[in-house]
Amino acid sequence: MELLQLIEKNGRLEVEDLAKMLDLSVDATKQMIVKLETEGAILGYATVINWSKVLKYEGVTAMIDVKVTPTRGVGFDKVAERIYRFPEVKAVYLMSGAYDLSVSVEGKTMMEISRFVSEKLSALDTVISTTTHFVLKKYKHDGVIFDDQDDDDKRIMVSP
């Protein structure tokens, strides 16, 4: 648990440092990581990027609320799969409330996303309706605050 919490925050911690922090041997720590990877608890190691800081990068994110008719026998899973297989789809969640699936899509332009919605998503038989919201600005993503964070140490240098 503690190991997972540490590497969820920083996937690049060295095994040696992790071992020291957790008061384990390096081998035991390595084994634990391999085990978690094999069990599928650790699915990958990603980097959080603030793309708006990258010159020349133009990108658009949209969150789409989708209402669907569940398929007999398999419920929402089949429909969700039809949607999440598209590579431009970054996240799909089954939701309680006013709509069924929340789909997050990334594209280069608004046009590209609207084409995805009209030609691919709405074209699915099971999709009843879609509502598309474009993201204007990301403030925080996956627990990381994006805007110029001032994380200066504000403490005095030496204190009792």
Add this chain to the structure above:
Amino acid sequence: MRDQKHSYLSRSVDQLKPSGIRRFFDLASQMENVISLGVGEPDFVTPWNVIEASFHSLEQGYTAYTANAGLFELREEISKYLNKSYEVAYNPENQVIVTVGASQAIDIALRAIINPGEEVIVVEPGFVSYAPAVALAGGTPVTIQATAENAFNIQPYQIEAAITPNTKAIILCSPNNPTGAVLSKDELSGIASVIEKHDLLVISDEIYAELTYDEVFTSFASIKGMIDRTILISGFSKAFAMTGWRLGYAAGPKDIIAAMTKIHQYTIMCAPTMAQHGALEALRHGNDSVIQMKTSYRQRRNFVVKALNEMGLSCHSPGGAFYVFPSVENTGLSSEEFAEQLLHEERVAVVPGNVFGKSGEGHIRCSYATSLKQLDEAMKRMARFVERRL
């Protein structure tokens, strides 16, 4: 101005030695690119819900004085919190006072109990303010030395040896600044017998109580027979990362709290109101944040203790607070030499152990309330420095 012989200054102030910490602060502040392990406060910013609650209180117009002893609601929460966490029962009506940091609680506790010439036993290595606070209150500080052989836990016989007919009280601090040492329940019971036998009071500074990593914390006041002999001091600075809010508290016997409240009323009126509202939120909904910070401190402690031992500085793993107190004796340097040379050569600031008392000589205090990245870099720099000395 009068000349030296006729200084306007009070003799008791004039005779106080300036703190050795101050000197290191001046040295380190003049340099660039210093990683400081010399900081006696959390690196975390106060939990957001606490900040938000304080904003809200200001928006609501809570900008006036509170009752002298502090908001009743807050005293009630403190009393519940102490009861739930450490099984000590205090009546919020007359046994709890909210103060300007634990610092002020210590000051008024001492002023409430000391008659001129009475002695207060102060354990070294210890927090730098105790002995000056005793002296300013008109008492005589009598220092005793906890030693590395006993993992810096003071032994009952050492206390007993320092007792005279003038002894009024002893100040205990567990978990300890600067050593991180935690007194176990058995050790506290041993001390309690001495206290009982000689009819003394204990000022128990438990400001690091929440930050214990290996054992459940025992409050001195929870030891049998000790609640009537203990002034329990604590606060929000450390566990809740609220040093700048200046909020602490004391709990104790009715007559002593009443006397402390009298001093408080005449000299401070009350602790800052917006901070009291923040503290209320901290006690009601701050536990998750405390646990998260505590987990992080424990991981960093493990990291630093391993790293120090690997580089050849002997360091036992302290049970609490956010300090380690390794020995630097095998480098052949004194505490001050070590700290000063380390600062100049590798730009890492630590505090020489001797500023915390005689028995701190040969040790340095490193605070691990610093990001892991900084700690990692600091340990690399220190390892280079130590390697050149061994």
